[in-house]
Amino acid sequence: MYLRELxxxxxxxxxxxxxxxxxxxxxxxxxxxxxxxxxxxxxxFLTDRVPKLPKDPLTSIDKLEWARKSFNGISIGLAKTxxxxxxxLYKMGYTDVTYLEGDDPEKPFLxxxxxxxxxxxxxxxxxxxxxxxxxxxxxxxASKADATGMSGTKMxxxxxxxxxxxxxxxxxxxxxxxxxxxxxxxxxxxxxDSVEEDVSSEVGAPKTIKVMKPIxxxxxxxxxxxxxxxxxxxxxxxxxxxxxxEDNLMHVSDGGGxxxxxxxxxxxxxxPRIKGLKFIYDYVQNKIYMDSKNEVDIKDGTVNIDQxxxxxxxxxxxxxxxxxxxxxxxxxxxxxxxxxxxxxSMGAGLSVHATGYRNKKPSPEAQKLLKTTLKKVKAGxxxxxxxxxxxxxxxxxxxxxxxxxxAIPFQQGFKMLQKASK
Numbered sequence: 001m002y003l004r005e006l007x008x009x010x011x012x013x014x015x016x017x018x019x020x021x022x023x024x025x026x027x028x029x030x031x032x033x034x035x036x037x038x039x040x041x042x043x044x045f046l047t048d049r050v051p052k053l054p055k056d057p058l059t060s061i062d063k064l065e066w067a068r069k070s071f072n073g074i075s076i077g078l079a080k081t082x083x084x085x086x087x088x089l090y091k092m093g094y095t096d097v098t099y100l101e102g103d104d105p106e107k108p109f110l111x112x113x114x115x116x117x118x119x120x121x122x123x124x125x126x127x128x129x130x131x132x133x134x135x136x137x138x139x140x141x142a143s144k145a146d147a148t149g150m151s152g153t154k155m156x157x158x159x160x161x162x163x164x165x166x167x168x169x170x171x172x173x174x175x176x177x178x179x180x181x182x183x184x185x186x187x188x189x190x191x192x193d194s195v196e197e198d199v200s201s202e203v204g205a206p207k208t209i210k211v212m213k214p215i216x217x218x219x220x221x222x223x224x225x226x227x228x229x230x231x232x233x234x235x236x237x238x239x240x241x242x243x244x245x246e247d248n249l250m251h252v253s254d255g256g257g258x259x260x261x262x263x264x265x266x267x268x269x270x271x272p273r274i275k276g277l278k279f280i281y282d283y284v285q286n287k288i289y290m291d292s293k294n295e296v297d298i299k300d301g302t303v304n305i306d307q308x309x310x311x312x313x314x315x316x317x318x319x320x321x322x323x324x325x326x327x328x329x330x331x332x333x334x335x336x337x338x339x340x341x342x343x344x345s346m347g348a349g350l351s352v353h354a355t356g357y358r359n360k361k362p363s364p365e366a367q368k369l370l371k372t373t374l375k376k377v378k379a380g381x382x383x384x385x386x387x388x389x390x391x392x393x394x395x396x397x398x399x400x401x402x403x404x405x406x407a408i409p410f411q412q413g414f415k416m417l418q419k420a421s422k
Contacts, residue, residue: 011131013040014089015098018082018111020047020152021063022056023182024070025170027140027150031100032071034138038098044071045085048078054156057189066182070175082111083118083126090128097130102138159186209290209315212271212279214256220264221250286313349404350416 015038021028035042046067048060058066060078067076079085082099089097099112112135120129142149150170158167164183171179221240226232227250231241243249243260249267252259257278260268269281273293280289288311310321345351401413408416 011095012093013096013098014043014092014094015040015100016043016045016085016089017100018045018047018079018085020049020056021067022058022152023063023155023186024067024172024175025150025152025155026147026172027170028067028152029071029172030147031102031138032074034100034136036073038100038136040094040096040098042074043085043089044074044076045079045082046076048080051189053190055153057156057186062185066175066178069178070172072174081125082115083123086115086118086130087126087128090130095130096132096134098134098136100136100138102140156186156190159183159190162187207317209279209288209311209317211288211313211315212281214259214266214269217256217259217266217269218252218254220261220266221252225250287311287318288313288315350413351402352413353400353402355398355400 015035017031017035019028019031032042032044035044044067046060046063049056051057051059064076064078077088079088086097097115099115101110101112112133116133118126118128119133140148142151155167155170158164158170164180167183168176168179171182175182218238221227225240227242227247229242229244231239233239237254239253241251241253243251248262250261252261255272257272258270259266260270267282267284269283271279271281273291276293278291280291282289290307290309290311292307306323308323310318312318401408401416403413403416
């Protein structure tokens, strides 16, 4: 062994990259795999910056924790700049480094050039002097649907579109158990309504029900029973009432529910509502309807949940036959097989209704546009009604003003809202 070899430190190599990873994706996993194949120890640095919407929703710590759930076999840390990352590796004793980077249209220059430019140049925040600095260029095609086209930008778009399924396609296998948790975290940060785009109106409805038969139903009303729309009550408490619209129909109510007769034939039976639930047996349509109305207490008040579902006479749920409604305060959502409606109660009998079709709620873009427009109107700003309606229609959303439950022209609704806000 030569004397020179005793005093010279052995070469020590590292491969590294720097990125925002907000959040980390399967696309970044390709970068991590490339780092691990490069000579030396493997390092991934995430930019340590203050979160800022829309491009940087996660904090540095959130990014770091998510990246560590997404990748293994690599050291992951934070660095404010690529020069600070290089300085850190140099102080750890690395003499030779390989930097991996791809083309980034948002950057005016390549970071690899910056690393080489300051090699051996002492500065307050960084001071490194590597023997060699190698660079590996990585290609990426954002138009591709596989991992090579996946990015943090696409993941944030999935969140904005309430697309959990799409979001999961960009999550690494290692992080899949935590995908929904991260999705909801991003929703909260980015202010996205967490109601799913495609929601079944039969959510929570049982697939089958037990078919019941009336126990001791009353007899059909005869000529001795007065036919009146105001109702007639017998001494035993049974109530007879003529239908409001069809004179030939009579409704008979007792402890077993309400029975509807057409002449001598019973055509419908409504059970009593017990704990918010009742069933309607339609013997003409040969269907059973489940009618559920419940209140759920939450921290900030009460949520009303209304649900209808249809069954055949054997008790089997009829697909796509139900409706679901959820309401709290002045906000409500209703859903059936064709559309979802969102209702905003503005006060003084005035309400705004937004409807999205094909079993989808109005898109986040439509909701944002509607809320912004209404805010401008309430503030007294001048608003173009035609432009607002046109933009909402392009987003496949129909908007309607209603006063005391009746539809009114769009412009009239705007004027009423402006007047009420003064």
